[in-house]
Amino acid sequence: MAEFEPGSLPDLLPLYYRRVFPFGPFGRWLRYGDVSKNYFQRREFSFTLHDDIYVRYQSFNTPQELEKEIQKTCPYKIDIGAVYSHRPIQHNTVHMGAFHAQEKELVFDIDMTDYDDVRRCCSSAEICSKCWTLMTIAIRIIDRALVEDFGIKHRLWVYSGRRGVHCWVCDDFVRKWSTTLRSAAVEYLTLVKGGEETIKKVTLADSIHPFVRESLNVVEEYFEEYALVGQDILGNKDSYDKVLALVPETVRETLQKEFCKKRDSVQRWELLKNKTEKLNKVRWEIMLQYCFPRLDINVSKGINHLLKSPFSVHPKTGRISVPIDLRKLDDFDPFAVPTISQLCCELDKTGNDQGEEEQKDGVPESPRRNRGYKKTSLAPYVKVFEQFLEEMDKSQKREHPKANDIQMDF
Amino acid sequence: MQFSGRRKLLRLAGDRRGEVYPHSLQFYLQPPTENISLAEFENFAVDRLKLLKVVENLGVSYVKNSPNYVQKLEAELRKLKFPYRALIEDDYDARRKDHISHFILRLAYCQSEDLRRWFIQQEMDLFRYRFHQLNDQLVGKFLEYVNLAYDAIDATEKTSITDKLVNSTPGFIDKKVGEMVFYKVPFCDAVDLVRVRRVYFHGGYAYVPHQDIISIVLNNYRTQLSKALALTARSLPIVQADERLQPLLSHLSHAYVGPDYNVQKNTGKISLEQIDALSVKSFPLCMRQLHKSLRDNHHLRHGGRMQYGLFLKGIGLTLEQALQFWKSEFIKGKIDADKFDKGYAYSIRHNYGKEGKRTDYTPFSCMKIILSNPPGQGDYHGCPFRHSDPELLKQKLQAYKIPSAGISQILDLVKGVHYQLACQKYFELTHNVDDIGWSLNHPNQYFIESQQLLSGIKEIKKEQRQPENSQPKQSSQKSINTAATATTTTTTTTCSSLNTMEEMELEGLDDCFTED
Numbered sequence: 001m002a003e004f005e006p007g008s009l010p011d012l013l014p015l016y017y018r019r020v021f022p023f024g025p026f027g028r029w030l031r032y033g034d035v036s037k038n039y040f041q042r043r044e045f046s047f048t049l050h051d052d053i054y055v056r057y058q059s060f061n062t063p064q065e066l067e068k069e070i071q072k073t074c075p076y077k078i079d080i081g082a083v084y085s086h087r088p089i090q091h092n093t094v095h096m097g098a099f100h101a102q103e104k105e106l107v108f109d110i111d112m113t114d115y116d117d118v119r120r121c122c123s124s125a126e127i128c129s130k131c132w133t134l135m136t137i138a139i140r141i142i143d144r145a146l147v148e149d150f151g152i153k154h155r156l157w158v159y160s161g162r163r164g165v166h167c168w169v170c171d172d173f174v175r176k177w178s179t180t181l182r183s184a185a186v187e188y189l190t191l192v193k194g195g196e197e198t199i200k201k202v203t204l205a206d207s208i209h210p211f212v213r214e215s216l217n218v219v220e221e222y223f224e225e226y227a228l229v230g231q232d233i234l235g236n237k238d239s240y241d242k243v244l245a246l247v248p249e250t251v252r253e254t255l256q257k258e259f260c261k262k263r264d265s266v267q268r269w270e271l272l273k274n275k276t277e278k279l280n281k282v283r284w285e286i287m288l289q290y291c292f293p294r295l296d297i298n299v300s301k302g303i304n305h306l307l308k309s310p311f312s313v314h315p316k317t318g319r320i321s322v323p324i325d326l327r328k329l330d331d332f333d334p335f336a337v338p339t340i341s342q343l344c345c346e347l348d349k350t351g352n353d354q355g356e357e358e359q360k361d362g363v364p365e366s367p368r369r370n371r372g373y374k375k376t377s378l379a380p381y382v383k384v385f386e387q388f389l390e391e392m393d394k395s396q397k398r399e400h401p402k403a404n405d406i407q408m409d410f
Numbered sequence: 411m412q413f414s415g416r417r418k419l420l421r422l423a424g425d426r427r428g429e430v431y432p433h434s435l436q437f438y439l440q441p442p443t444e445n446i447s448l449a450e451f452e453n454f455a456v457d458r459l460k461l462l463k464v465v466e467n468l469g470v471s472y473v474k475n476s477p478n479y480v481q482k483l484e485a486e487l488r489k490l491k492f493p494y495r496a497l498i499e500d501d502y503d504a505r506r507k508d509h510i511s512h513f514i515l516r517l518a519y520c521q522s523e524d525l526r527r528w529f530i531q532q533e534m535d536l537f538r539y540r541f542h543q544l545n546d547q548l549v550g551k552f553l554e555y556v557n558l559a560y561d562a563i564d565a566t567e568k569t570s571i572t573d574k575l576v577n578s579t580p581g582f583i584d585k586k587v588g589e590m591v592f593y594k595v596p597f598c599d600a601v602d603l604v605r606v607r608r609v610y611f612h613g614g615y616a617y618v619p620h621q622d623i624i625s626i627v628l629n630n631y632r633t634q635l636s637k638a639l640a641l642t643a644r645s646l647p648i649v650q651a652d653e654r655l656q657p658l659l660s661h662l663s664h665a666y667v668g669p670d671y672n673v674q675k676n677t678g679k680i681s682l683e684q685i686d687a688l689s690v691k692s693f694p695l696c697m698r699q700l701h702k703s704l705r706d707n708h709h710l711r712h713g714g715r716m717q718y719g720l721f722l723k724g725i726g727l728t729l730e731q732a733l734q735f736w737k738s739e740f741i742k743g744k745i746d747a748d749k750f751d752k753g754y755a756y757s758i759r760h761n762y763g764k765e766g767k768r769t770d771y772t773p774f775s776c777m778k779i780i781l782s783n784p785p786g787q788g789d790y791h792g793c794p795f796r797h798s799d800p801e802l803l804k805q806k807l808q809a810y811k812i813p814s815a816g817i818s819q820i821l822d823l824v825k826g827v828h829y830q831l832a833c834q835k836y837f838e839l840t841h842n843v844d845d846i847g848w849s850l851n852h853p854n855q856y857f858i859e860s861q862q863l864l865s866g867i868k869e870i871k872k873e874q875r876q877p878e879n880s881q882p883k884q885s886s887q888k889s890i891n892t893a894a895t896a897t898t899t900t901t902t903t904t905c906s907s908l909n910t911m912e913e914m915e916l917e918g919l920d921d922c923f924t925e926d
Contacts, residue, residue, distance in 0.1 A: 052752045097644055114787040150597060151614020173598075180633070181598055184605040195785025196703070197798035209607050210574045294787060298712070 004318030004339040010050065012340045013074040013313070019372035020343050021070070021311055022382045025389055027063025030080070033396045035172065042102075044081030044088040046306050047073060048315070056081075056306075057088040076315045079306035083175075101304040103176055106169035106185065109299040109307065110138045113163060118290045120231050120239060125163050125316075127334060133226040135165050136329055138293030141215045142167065143326065145189055149211060154392050156385070157324040159334055161314025165324065166307055170392060172399070183301040191215070191292050200246050202285040202292065216284055219291045224266065227290050234265035234272075243272075246286050251275050310385065313340045322381035323388065338377045346376040431505035433552050434493040435540040437631055438638075442510045448654060451514060455662055457490045458511035462532035469535055475542050483539055493540075517655075518662035520643040524670065524775070525663055530635055537631055541624055549623075558627060560593040563617065568592060571610065571617070578610035579619060591620040602629045671724045671854035672772040680726045682735050688725075692860035694853045695794045695806075695836055696779060697721050703790040708743025713783055714791040715754075717774050719761050724773035724854040729762040775852045776830050795820075795829040795836075812839050 031040045045058045045066065055075075060066040070078065082101035084091070091099045112119070112127050112134065121130045139157055146152040146169060154170040177185075191212065194201045204212065227233050234240040240259055244252050255275060262268045276282045299305055308314075312321050318339035324332050338346075373382050446454075464486045472479035487494035492511075493504040512533070519529035544552060553559045568575070568587065575587050600616035602625050603609050610617040618626060650656050680688070689701040700718040704710050710718065715736070722732060736758055740750050756765055763770035776793065785792040794803060800821055807817045816839040823832035834850045837843075841863055850856055 052749070054752075117787065148613070149611040151612075177598070178633075180601055181604075184601045187605045188607050188611075193784060193786075194799075195787065195789035195792060195797060197699075197785070197790070197792075197794060197802050199799045199802065205580060207577045207580055209578050210610060211607060213577070296786070298783075 004341045006316060006318070008341060009076060009313070009315065009318070010074070012318075012344050013076070014071070015344050015347065016313065016340050017071045017074055019347055020376060020378060022373050022378075022385065023063065023067040023070075025382065025386050026309075026311065027066065028389055029170075029385075029392075031063065032170075032172075033393070033400070035396075035400070038087070039083060041087055042083045042085070044084060044304075044306070045309075046079040046081055047075035048077035048079070049073060049075055057091050059088040076313070078309040078312040080309045081306045082304050104303050104305075106174045106177055106182055107300055107305070107307045108142060108167040108169075108186075109160075109164065109296045110135065110142075110166075110293055111160075111164040111296060114294040114296070118231075118233075120233070120235075127163050129333070129335070130226075130230045132334055133222055133230065134291065134293075136332070137218060137222055137226075137291050139165060139167075139324070139326070139329060140218045141293055142189060142295075144214060144218070145211060148214075149188075150185065153395060154388065156310065156388050157326060158310045159319075159322050159324055159332070159337055160308060161312070161319040161321045161337075162317050166321075168307075168310075171395075179301055179303060182303070183297060186295050186297045186300045189293070189295060190297070191288050192294050200285070200289070202288040204281050204285055204288075208284075212284075212288075215292060216287065219287050223287055223291065224269075227287070228265040228269050231290075232265045233290060234259070234268040240268060243286055246289065247272070247276065247282050248279070251279070251282070320378060320381070322378070323384040325380075325384045337381075343373075343376045343378055347372055350375045431502065431509065433548070433555060434501060434505065435537060435544075435552070436505075436509065437556055437634060438509065438512050439634070441513050442506075446510065451655075452658060454507055454511035455514040455518070455658065457492075457507070458515050459662060461486060461490055461492060462515070462529070462536065465532045465535050465539075474535065475539060480539065480542075515662065516639060516642050517646070517649055518659045520639040520646060521663060522670075526636070526639050529639070530632060533635060534628055534632060538624065538628060541627060553623070553627070556627075556630070558599075558630060560595050560618075560626075563592045563594055571612075574610045574612075575617060575619075578617070579608065579622075593618045593620070593623060593626075595626055599626055599630065601633075670772040670775075671852055671858075672770065677726045678728050678731075680731075682727075682731055682738075685722075685735070688857075691864060692857050694833055694856040696792065697853055697857075699794055699806075700790055704739055708739050708741075709745070710791075711789050712757075713785060713789050715757065716761070717779060717791040719758060720771055720773040721853050721857075723761060723771075725857050729759065729764065732758050732762070773852070773854050776833070776850065779853070780829055793829055793833075795824050795832040800824060807836075810840075812836070 027040075030043055034040070040063065041059060041061055043059060044056070045060070047055045047058060047070075049055060058069070060069065081088070082104040085098065085100050085102055086094045112122075112131060113124055115131070115134055116123050119131045119134070121128050143155060143157070146155055146167075152169055152171050152174060156168040156170060158166045158168065160166055188211070191204075192201045208216075232239070233243060237260070241256075244255055244259075247255065255272060258271055259268050262271060273283065299307065308321055310321050310323060313319070314321065318341055319334075319337045320340065320343070322337050373379055465483065468479050468482055472482070484494050491504055492508050493501050515529060519525045541549070541552075550559070572587050575592065595616045595618045597604065597611070597614045597616060600609070600618065603616050603618065603622065604611070608625075609619065609622060649659070685701070686705075689698050693701060697718060700710060700714050703714070704718070719732065719736070722735070727735065733755060736754060737747065737750050740754065741747050745754070759765045761771050779791075780793045780796045783791075785797050794806070798806070803824065804817055804821060807820065808814075812820070816835065820832045820835050820839075823829075823835060830850050833856070834846060837850065837856060837860070838846055841860060843863070846859070848859065
């Protein structure tokens, strides 16, 4: 397998954008069945070119135009922004106050860095299979709430390419949400609060809200395997002192004395469980502080906030930002996600019969369309993306049986 | 509101009056369209301002909607001839005054974020009081009138989710759920309840008990008012061109909000070398904390850069100094000069109004620091009295050589959620004064006062002077401060109204990108 070298990006990107990037489904997604006038045309794209040059407020008339531009400039990173009142490319030509962000997917950004105080295996941008469970838990908790509590249907969960996951909530009504509503939703989904100056970051109320209950159910499934065995959070004095700082003083001293007599985290947790039999909340708060998702509110709140596009390459790791199949969430392995070098390599191997193939399934009106991914290990991920799009199509047809009429109303 | 002379409608005939204002409280959806004299315009505005002022003061002194509060507010409404009782039949004049005066103050209070925040807060409290005065029948009629009548869930559904309803609503008991009416309210109409996770949510609906319907109404009212103020602000230049109104409006809006500490006389008078020493002597704890963590980690995350950067701007750092200051520190860490210029310099210039929307951002007030954008993992911003564990705060104060008696006083204030008073106590202890004689509502005010005291410009115990650039009205500094202190002690509704105001977005580059 080809190792990724950041230096090789300029050589690989042209090939990736020409042959692999799934522009077809990608364009279909952002057109949203042309729900309202110029919906795609008013969408902001932003490119990061070599040397960290940001180019904001790009917009395109058609997905094909976007494709052409991307193939021409070969951006290191592609970000997707909001749908604006005017075409972003013309943002300087309209009156200052008039140009404003109108709609965007509700997005969530969960970043492993934010768990540094409760991870023992890695820190900052590093991840490993041990701490990845945190992302699995996060996705399950947030996704359940989105569907069951908020009544949301269309969520696209994407691996960011390095140390976290993104979620794109695409339902029509959600894309119209105000900043206030977005931040309220994030606050609803937040239990861990406080910065470097706070030790106890989770405090539960006396009555346990159904959302908290459901979240605890998820955490309980993973806690022993992940926190006690994997992270070994009660493994030595340093780490169990951090946990003991969260329990009431009355219990703390006894536990401190008896912890050293126990062999491992599992036994110590058992002891803690016994000593806090009547204080369920104490245990729950610890479990949540160590496992509950930590969302970055600023990413979700701003309608104009940019977020890295699915299928964009992570410039540091070379991994593709791929959709995650929720049905196989527990099996998702970030290290198995293909890198751009790997994909290009795979393409080379099948390169010989390429020309022939392309003729076979070439669609006349879009001769440039990439089909190369089908022969690479990106294929299953594109499939997940296409399934997501199909579900959206179905809803669209149900809710707007005459999409064309609606277009005119805007 | 129109000021042209084309209005036909002068006074409505008696029988039509009821139709214009069918309720004693209103959402103020339609601006008044009649001609009024300048004198009346001014009187209405001043009376409304008096009223909101009373609302503000009462909210500090009494529990909102407690008997004392209600009684005092009613007396004030009666005195100023605003509608005070829901059931009075011919209340046209009072309702008209209520209507017109509200719209006049909108003009005066739409101009800045702080003004809007103050105005919305008081208007919300006033509205809440009035809503509580309605009886059930009038509540129903009003909800219908403003299109907020929701369907109640039926008994079968209620039984099937009883335990969820009970657990979602603090202080609820099973058997009460049976008698209680629950409404099914769409998610987007229940923002405040979403935010605090106060009711049961399922399938995009909030299950709101009758007692909480006020939250839905207020939420709706605030959204509309907030939007309306933003729109009003856009058309303000036209109004300001009217030389009869401009002085009045500007007088009205300056009456109750303190200085914003943006433009200082001392710009450029502080050298970068002084900052370390100043941070110990004259910075409030929040800024001292930020400064220290910047020096220790050679980095601050976005929230910290905003809070600290604008503070430094307020104490007099020029843009060039600020760029140099941040750069010299960041390049000691993981960021190289090139990356700094590309990633961070933009947002510093942005703070100084040199990029993006070119808004000249003002330093954060205590209220803003305490209520908005709480610190998360890796963050050092926020208010140390609000956002620290008491134990850590105590250790920090000990390290700063605060006497233990003083520390326990501070911790008591923190416990009572008087964060600004706690900070004030910290000032007194670090400056060796018994009573500073002013009340603290802004980190830059802290700095200025400290500097004046240390340089001997000001003898604090002799007189209770206002800070340097405070506005003429003697009472106003005090009053806005008590408001700020009170706001921090009130509940989530305050918090959310603030968040609504946060809709003002920054468009700095590093605001918009996500690192991963």
